[in-house]
């Protein structure tokens with residue numbers, strides 16, 4: 402997107418709604434500008450009447466007016482800023498919300514491609530810069546240009562020749578700011594990148610805490626942490642330096658200007674073209690103009706930083722999902738619950754070779770079908786295609802003779818439950834984790850499924866029972882306990898189709914039996930597709946598909962396959978857990 406398009410877009414979607422507040426803030430900015438100019442202008446009568454003409458009648462009025470002008474400036478500045486802080490925070494929340502909504506609805510593939518740390522950095526770092534652009538920058542633009550105009554008027558009124566001379570400063574300052582602005586945009590992009598690396602690193606550090614300990618890589622991690630921090634520090638130093646570099650430039654300009662002015666005023670005063678009072682009022686206006694000129698000259702950088710950030714955020718907000726309802730999509734109607742794969746081809750990345758190669762499968766309604774095969778053969782991938790987490794590149798998938806691409810996603814996913822390979826739970830109570838699959842479930846329903854999944858007993862023993870918070874990813878539970886909770890969660894949905902990616906980790910035989918019992922209750926009379934790693938599961942299955950390198954190589958029941966397939970026999974002997 403071009404700069405101007407980004408600005409238009411930000412205005413339309415994020416700023417326009419707050420136009421009232423912005424206008425109100427601008428009105429107070431007018432008062433700030435007016436009172437600042439009044440302060441400079443008041444020096445003229447003050448010096449003239451009080452000091453030169455020694456007129457006592459104004460001795461009270463002028464100081465009072467000065468207090469009034471300063472108070473008006475202070476209070477208006479406060480109100481103008483507070484209004485824009487509110488606008489900024491509202492815009493920030495709206496941006497973050499839009500981005501999160503987009504990520505929640507995004508295709509799985511979109512999420513796969515980027516590290517979660519990058520998204521976190523977008524959500525914090527980038528959003529803050531856009532907020533600065535839409536609040537601080539707007540406020541300063543209005544307030545400082547109005548103040549500058551007011552002060553210029555005072556300067557011209559006091560002496561137009563001197564005012565013209567001081568105008569040289571404006572193109573000089575804007576030239577400096579443009580050059581610095583370009584470098585700022587570059588540095589800001591690099592800093593964002595570094596900050597993204599840091600959050601990415603942080604996410605992994607916590608996830609792999611134990612791994613780092615057991616392989617004694619603490620020192621390596623400390624070094625890496627240091628490298629990340631140094632990288633970020635260097636970039637921030639650069640940005641900080643660029644931001645303040647305007648000050649010395651401006652100070653020198655101001656010094657030169659004052660010198661020229663004093664010299665020139667000396668000439669003017671001899672010809673009686675200027676009075677001392679005019680000169681001091683003029684000088685005050687010029688000094689007061691220093692702050693707005695400085696602020697306006699850094700504005701370019703704030704705008705550039707904001708635009709660079711927006712160019713990263715807006716594409717996330719605008720992501721168009723590939724997986725969506727077709728026009729006039731129908732509701733999925735389940736009769737038997739039979740699922741068919743016809744000539745399915747699939748790859749995760751269009752450049753890579755196919756993960757599934759012409760796969761044909763039938764999962765009979767109400768029965769259990771097992772998928773077995775070596776690691777990486779494509780079993781989980783087959784499961785992923787049924788709820789349309791990913792889109793097959795070719796071929797058709799039907800449920801009861803309805804193409805899954807033709808039915809609504811809501812009705813499709815409504816009929817499917819999933820117990821995934823690695824159990825993922827939320828940092829919430831056990832009850833809420835189970836209810837996640839059915840928002841309006843009653844407590845009785847929760848207890849019932851917990852009992853059926855053999856989870857009730859251990860839950861009851863926990864200090865807060867069903868109200869126990871289980872920590873990030875269920876950290877405070879054992880592997881088997883987590884699995885049973887995820888089975889209870891799948892059960893409460895009462896869906897006709899169940900996808901089960903059996904965990905490869907082995908459990909003690911008692912827990913194993915409990916989980917098997919739980920699973921057989923869950924899958925009774927439902928179309929169940931299970932990726933089997935255990936003998937008991939394949940023995941319970943109606944039909945077994947043997948998958949190898951993305952192809953179906955054989956199918957049948959356990960006994961048949963032991964005879965007909967060498968691959969299966971081999972697989973069974975080496976990999977199946979009892």
Ligand SMILES: Nc1ncnc2c1ncn2[C@@H]1O[C@H](COP(=O)(O)OP(=O)(O)OP(=O)(O)O)[C@@H](O)[C@H]1O
Nearest residue numbers: 513749750756774775776777778779780781782783
């Ligand atoms: N999100 C992904 N992006 C890119 N490639 C992937 C992704 N998930 C899996 N793959 C690749 O697809 C192939 C099949 O993976 P899949 O997860 O289906 O294997 P699997 O049969 O379930 O293995 P396992 O028994 O180890 O779970 C593998 O080569 C894997 O590298």
Ligand SMILES: [Mg+2]
Nearest residue numbers: 780781822902
């Ligand atoms: Mg798998």
